[in-house]
Amino acid sequence: MADVGTVGLEQVPPAEVEEMELFHPKSFATKYIWSQDAKIIAVQYAGTAVAIGMVGLVLSWLMRLQLGFPEIFSFISAKDYYQFITMHGMIMVIYLLTALFLGGFGNYLIPLMVGARDMVFPYVNMLSYWIFLLAVLVLIASWFVPGGPTGAGWTLYPPQAILSGTPGSSTGIVLMLISLALFIVGFTMGGLNYVVTVLQARTRGMTMMRLPLTVWGIFVATILALLAFPALFVGAVMMTLDKMLGTSFFMPAIVEMGQQLTYRGGSPLLFQHLFWFFGHPEVYIVALPAFGIVSDLISTHARRNIFGYRLMVWAIVVIGGLSFIVWAHHMYVSGMNPYFGFFFATTTLIIAVPTAIKVYNWVLTLWKGNIQLTIPMMFAIAFIVTFVNGGITGLFLGNVIVDVPLSDTMFVVAHFHMVMGVAPILVIFGAIYHWFPLMTGRMLHTGLGKFHFWVTFLGAYLIYFPMHYLGFLGVPRRYYELKDTSFVPASAADLNAFITVAALIVGFAQIVFIINIFWSAYKGKPSEKNPWKAASLEWQTPGLPPGHGNWGKELPVVYRWAYDYGVPGAKDDFIPQNVAPEQVEMDNDRKETATT
Amino acid sequence: MSNRWIVAFVLLVVAVGSVIFHLVTPWWSTPIASNWSQIDFTINLTFWITGFVYVAVILFMAWCIFKYRYRPDRRAEYEPENKKLEIWLTAITTVGVAGLLAPGLIAWDAYVDVPKDASEVEVVGKQWEWSYRFPGKDGKLGKTAIRFINSDNPFGIDPKDPNGKDDILIEDTDVTLPIGKSYKVLLRSTDVLHDFYVPQFRAKMDLVPGRVSYFWFKTTRRGTFDILCAELCGVGHHAMRGKVSVVTPGDFDKWLGEQTTFAQAQKEARLRKQKKEAIKRAANETKQAARN
Numbered sequence: 001m002a003d004v005g006t007v008g009l010e011q012v013p014p015a016e017v018e019e020m021e022l023f024h025p026k027s028f029a030t031k032y033i034w035s036q037d038a039k040i041i042a043v044q045y046a047g048t049a050v051a052i053g054m055v056g057l058v059l060s061w062l063m064r065l066q067l068g069f070p071e072i073f074s075f076i077s078a079k080d081y082y083q084f085i086t087m088h089g090m091i092m093v094i095y096l097l098t099a100l101f102l103g104g105f106g107n108y109l110i111p112l113m114v115g116a117r118d119m120v121f122p123y124v125n126m127l128s129y130w131i132f133l134l135a136v137l138v139l140i141a142s143w144f145v146p147g148g149p150t151g152a153g154w155t156l157y158p159p160q161a162i163l164s165g166t167p168g169s170s171t172g173i174v175l176m177l178i179s180l181a182l183f184i185v186g187f188t189m190g191g192l193n194y195v196v197t198v199l200q201a202r203t204r205g206m207t208m209m210r211l212p213l214t215v216w217g218i219f220v221a222t223i224l225a226l227l228a229f230p231a232l233f234v235g236a237v238m239m240t241l242d243k244m245l246g247t248s249f250f251m252p253a254i255v256e257m258g259q260q261l262t263y264r265g266g267s268p269l270l271f272q273h274l275f276w277f278f279g280h281p282e283v284y285i286v287a288l289p290a291f292g293i294v295s296d297l298i299s300t301h302a303r304r305n306i307f308g309y310r311l312m313v314w315a316i317v318v319i320g321g322l323s324f325i326v327w328a329h330h331m332y333v334s335g336m337n338p339y340f341g342f343f344f345a346t347t348t349l350i351i352a353v354p355t356a357i358k359v360y361n362w363v364l365t366l367w368k369g370n371i372q373l374t375i376p377m378m379f380a381i382a383f384i385v386t387f388v389n390g391g392i393t394g395l396f397l398g399n400v401i402v403d404v405p406l407s408d409t410m411f412v413v414a415h416f417h418m419v420m421g422v423a424p425i426l427v428i429f430g431a432i433y434h435w436f437p438l439m440t441g442r443m444l445h446t447g448l449g450k451f452h453f454w455v456t457f458l459g460a461y462l463i464y465f466p467m468h469y470l471g472f473l474g475v476p477r478r479y480y481e482l483k484d485t486s487f488v489p490a491s492a493a494d495l496n497a498f499i500t501v502a503a504l505i506v507g508f509a510q511i512v513f514i515i516n517i518f519w520s521a522y523k524g525k526p527s528e529k530n531p532w533k534a535a536s537l538e539w540q541t542p543g544l545p546p547g548h549g550n551w552g553k554e555l556p557v558v559y560r561w562a563y564d565y566g567v568p569g570a571k572d573d574f575i576p577q578n579v580a581p582e583q584v585e586m587d588n589d590r591k592e593t594a595t596t
Numbered sequence: 597m598s599n600r601w602i603v604a605f606v607l608l609v610v611a612v613g614s615v616i617f618h619l620v621t622p623w624w625s626t627p628i629a630s631n632w633s634q635i636d637f638t639i640n641l642t643f644w645i646t647g648f649v650y651v652a653v654i655l656f657m658a659w660c661i662f663k664y665r666y667r668p669d670r671r672a673e674y675e676p677e678n679k680k681l682e683i684w685l686t687a688i689t690t691v692g693v694a695g696l697l698a699p700g701l702i703a704w705d706a707y708v709d710v711p712k713d714a715s716e717v718e719v720v721g722k723q724w725e726w727s728y729r730f731p732g733k734d735g736k737l738g739k740t741a742i743r744f745i746n747s748d749n750p751f752g753i754d755p756k757d758p759n760g761k762d763d764i765l766i767e768d769t770d771v772t773l774p775i776g777k778s779y780k781v782l783l784r785s786t787d788v789l790h791d792f793y794v795p796q797f798r799a800k801m802d803l804v805p806g807r808v809s810y811f812w813f814k815t816t817r818r819g820t821f822d823i824l825c826a827e828l829c830g831v832g833h834h835a836m837r838g839k840v841s842v843v844t845p846g847d848f849d850k851w852l853g854e855q856t857t858f859a860q861a862q863k864e865a866r867l868r869k870q871k872k873e874a875i876k877r878a879a880n881e882t883k884q885a886a887r888n
Contacts, residue, residue: 078831153828159805160788165723165830252806253742255752255786257723260743268789268804302664304672308682333791335783335802335809338708342701349697356689357682363653364681366660368673373599373661381603381657385610388653392646395693399700401707402638405625405798408791408826458606465614469623472639474795476826479834485822487626487795495623566672573671 024548036122037548038107041129043439045103048129049096052136056091057507059084068500070481078480079167082151085478086168087139089154090176093282094183095136097424101289102187102225103132105431106194106218108439112538113215115203115556115578117549119193128193131186135179142168142175150176153478155279158250158271162243165257174243177236184229194222203537205558209313210577212536212562213306216313217292220320221285227324228281235274242266269336276327284323286420288316290427291358294380296562297430298362300534301377302369303573305563308361315354322351332403341400348398352391359388370566370573374532375449379430382457383423386464390419393468408478411471414464422460429456429513436517437531441544442524448516452509459506463499470495535574536562600665607658611651618647629796629821629842631778631814634703636798642696649692707799710812714778720751721783721790721803724832726823727751728771732762732857737782742805745786748865752786753858761859764852769823769838774848778814791827794840802827815842 025031035041063084066076076084107125111118119125142149151167152160160166161173168176198211198219211219238249242263250271251263299306306312328336328344362384371377393415396402406412429452436444474487482488530539542552556578564575571587628636664672718729718737729751731737738753738760745752750767753760773779783792785803793800796819801811823838843851856864 078834082828082831082833151831155828157789157828160828160830163788163830165788165832167831254788254805255722255742255745257787258747260745265806267806269807302672303666305674305676307675308677310677311682333801335804335807338704341704341708345700345704346697349693352693353686353689357686359653360682360685363657363660364678366657366664368675369660369664370666370670370672371600371661371664372666373603378603381607381661384657385607385654388650392650395646395696396639396642399638399642399696401635401700401703402642404707404800405632405635405639405795407800408793461610466617466621466623469621472625473623474626476793476824478828481834485824486820487822489622491622563676566674568671568674 034126036118036126038111038119038122038125039439039546041125042104042107044129045107045132046100046105048133048136049099049104052091052139053096053100054510055140056088056096057510059088059091061504061507063088064500064503066480068497079148079151081480082153082478083149083167083172086151086153086156087149091139092421093154093286094180095139097286097420098187098225098282099132100428101286101424102194102218102222103129103190105214105289105293105428106222107190108435109214109538110194110197110218111201112438112541112546112550113212113536113562114198114201115206115537115551115558116197116201117551117555120197120201121189121193124189125193128186128190131182131189135182135186138175138179138182142172142179145171145175148172155272155275156239157275158239158242158268159252159254159263162239162251163254163256174240177240177243180236181233184233187225187229191222191226194218195226203555203558206537206577209310210558210561212292213295213309213312213316214289214292214536216316217288217290217295220316221288224281224288224320224323225285228278228285231274232278235271235278238274239271269331269334272331272334272336273328276330277324279330280327281320281323283416283420284319286424288320290383290424291316293431294383294427295358295362295365296536297376297380297427297434298365299563299565300434300532300536301374301380302366302371303565304365304369305565306361307364307367308357309561309563311357312361315357318354319351322347322354326351326398329398329400329403332400333407345398345400349395352395352398355391359384359391374433375444375446375453376430376434376532378450378453379426379433379457382453383426383430386418386426386457386461387423389465390415390417390423394419405474406471408476409471410475410477411468413477414467414471417467418464422464426457426460429453432517434532435538436520437527437544438538439545440521440524441527442520443527443531444520444524445516448512452513452516455509455512456506459502459509463502463506466495467499530576533572533574535560535564535576537577540576540578600661604658604662607654607661611654611658615647615651626795627817628798629794629815629817629819630798631816632707632798634699634706638696638699638703641699645692645696707811710780710810711778714780714812716780716782717773718782718784719792719803721785721792721825721829721836722787723830724825724836726769726771726792726836726838728766728768730764730766730852730855731759732764734759734762738763738858740784742786748862748869751858755862761857763858764855765858765861766855770841771823771838772841772843772848772851773815774845775815775818775842777845778812780810780812783809783811788829789827790825790829790836793824793826794821795824796821800826818842818844 065073066081147168147170149168150172162169241247242249242251248263248266250268251266253264254261295306326348328340329348332341433444529544558577559580560577562577566573567575569586571585575584720727736759738757740752783803785805790803797813799811799813801809820839820841823840825836
């Protein structure tokens with residue numbers, strides 16, 4: 001920072017309002033509604049994401065009712081079913097997971113973890129949320145237009161997405177595309193904030209290689225999103241033009257129900273390339289923040305330094321980079337030139353190596369640790385189980401020839417739900433149990449938490465593990481009803497009914513979680529400062545919860561990485577990042593035992 | 597019972613239970629009816645290698661949770677890095693992944709490379725039904741274009757292309773194939789994406805309007821198998837079905853002989869048209885006569 005001299009300052013009249021006074025909001029509206037405090041914006045993002053996520057959850061119940069008990073629920077027509085799966089997928093991937101990890105956890109944790117007072121562009125950050133909310137409202141509006149929301153599948157593949165054989169092809173699809181475009185605009189505003197804050201607003205001593213892995217995960221995920229979302233954006237714009245103005249970006253010559261259409265020469269595969277150029281990085285936009293957060297949960301609650309920090313950082317960066325050259329593994333049987341298969345299978349399987357390294361390092365952090373089985377730790381362990389499960393089925397689908405029989409079957413549904421549905425959501429739960437005391441000053445109820453954990457983890461496993469076997473059998477996905485076939489035994493219907501019951505139970509268990517959140521926010525056991533004895537910076541704020549500006553008068557100074565747990569010779573089993581080497585309390589007895 | 601017992605025990609149950617489920621499950625791949633046993637081999641290889649890693653990771657975690665439980669008087673080992681261990685794990689994983697990829701790519705090479713003796717058959721998809729076209733005696737399919745499609749020419753065959761005259765048209769969702777023969781399946785859609793999917797054949801590929809895609813396979817087992825659409829194609833997607841019967845070559849030739857060629861279909865269409873016009877003319881004449 002430039003050193004400004006004091007010469008001449010005596011002539012400047014004193015400010016009428018002190019700078020710090022201007023910084024803080026004055027009214028309820030500017031404090032809680034049009035707030036520019038990243039922590040409030042985080043809660044707004046998270047609240048909106050969870051609210052629309054509940055809609056997605058109910059949609060999943062409805063589709064499961066149809067699959068588990070076909071012909072019983074006469075109010076679910078084929079049109080409804082395809083609308084349910086489409087909106088469920090889009091809501092969960094974009095409006096819940098992306099918004100919650102980046103808009104929610106990103107906003108809350110980045111400034112606190114890097115030692116900043118706030119995001120670098122607070123006003124733009126506020127706009128980001130309000131545009132996100134608008135995107136959600138436009139999405140919801142599609143239920144109230146003629147024809148209802150689009151039923152094109154969350155992949156929105158043309159030509160069918162804009163032809164009359166698909167539900168919502170008149171208005172629903174247009175609202176979906178507008179909503180996505182708005183989401184991307186809003187996200188870009190937030191995303192630039194997260195990246196610039198990490199690069200420019202770190203406090204003294206907080207080098208990049210001292211950042212907690214949570215920040216690394218969110219940081220790299222945001223860069224991916226800033227690079228990947230534009231592909232979806234142009235895809236959405238081009239499809240809107242095809243629909244509204246009759247252009248032919250994605251539309252070849254077509255006879256629809258005996259009628260010659262006026263489209264000529266467009267390419268449906270072009271859309272698929274654009275979609276998956278966004279869509280595959282999107283998987284890691286959700287996964288990388290989960291990787292980062294779970295690393296911190298495991299390290300903190302195992303009271304052990306994260307194993308192989310540098311390799312963990314590099315793994316995040318390498319996975320992020322590779323995620324841009326694997327997209328066409330979603331298109332092995334799309335009819336594209338099959339020789340692409342060799343390239344994309346190779347790049348896809350290479351990603352397994354850095355991903356496996358991350359898994360090894362998580363379990364090696366548990367190894368020789370001092371493991372506290374708190375609720376966040378239990379969720380972290382459940383994450384590893386479900387993530388490894390979903391990761392290895394990725395080795396099936398990524399290996400092009402194995403994908404041929406399994407693609408478009410229930411195996412794919414089971415795979416992506418395990419790896420980017422269940423696993424990241426378990427991390428989200430763990431993270432909420434972990435950081436709730438920081439946000440509210442109160443602990444979540446442990447008994448309710450355990451109930452929520454066991455039902456969610458085991459229930460989700462019982463839903464998705466057997467579902468893979470329906471895929472091996474060849475049961476296709478996105479089927480309103482399978483009816484009688486010669487290759488599916490009657491027992492498969494029993495399995496489908498079982499999965500539906502499990503899905504209903506897991507869904508209802510989330511009510512316990514919501515109750516826990518609201519009850520504990522007001523009546524929960526007050527939390528002590530830094531209840532988990534965490535070393536990272538966000539727990540070292542002067543206030544609990546931290547106030548506007550996070551750090552009071554002085555910004556913290558960082559002396560060490562975020563993982564000083566069990567340091568030999570130290571009195572406590574953790575040393576916060578902002579404790580100077582000379583301030584560390586030593587325990588001489590322990591030092592001797594450590595050296596012997 | 598303390599929490600660590602429960603968590604370690606449940607992890608054990610998840611690992612062992614998943615293996616047992618796999619061993620007793622009634623739900624597994626349908627008996628294969630094509631040459632692609634290489635695909636099944638790669639699936640099984642992948643299953644056992646990855647399954648071993650999965651169980652090993654869970655059991656190791658369960659053991660860690662049990663062994664390294666929290667005690668206030670104990671400290672975790674402080675070990676930020678262990679280069680040797682990390683290099684070993686990376687190397688073993690790389691070898692394992694290469695071991696999965698290699699057989700996969702070899703099989704894919706076979707999948708992409710159509711044998712010279714394969715015959716062609718065309719599958720046409722439209723919302724929401726299948727139809728098929730076999731080449732006639734010349735062994736060549738006639739050219740097609742969307743603009744030629746009308747009620748008399750649903751396949752859109754170019755009427756000027758001589759190769760198309762003897763094409764055999766199957767305007768039915770069911771089709772018959774001879775056993776022991778390789779087919780290059782040419783896939784064509786006239787409206788949206790579809791995917792020709794017969795679980796027992798293992799092979800599948802999307803139909804993309806505006807282009808012709810393909811896959812190949814050889815029939816190896818007699819029987820009647822379900823044809824499904826495996827790419828979401830609108831509200832009737834789940835109802836887009838058909839059946840393929842694999843029969844002896846003799847039965848196949850007999851069946852094929854009973855089908856209509858494009859030339860015959862056009863002739864019939866022409867006759868229909870002439871008949872219609874004749875009736876119209878007769879009606880007009882009667883009307884005129886009545887007026888007079």
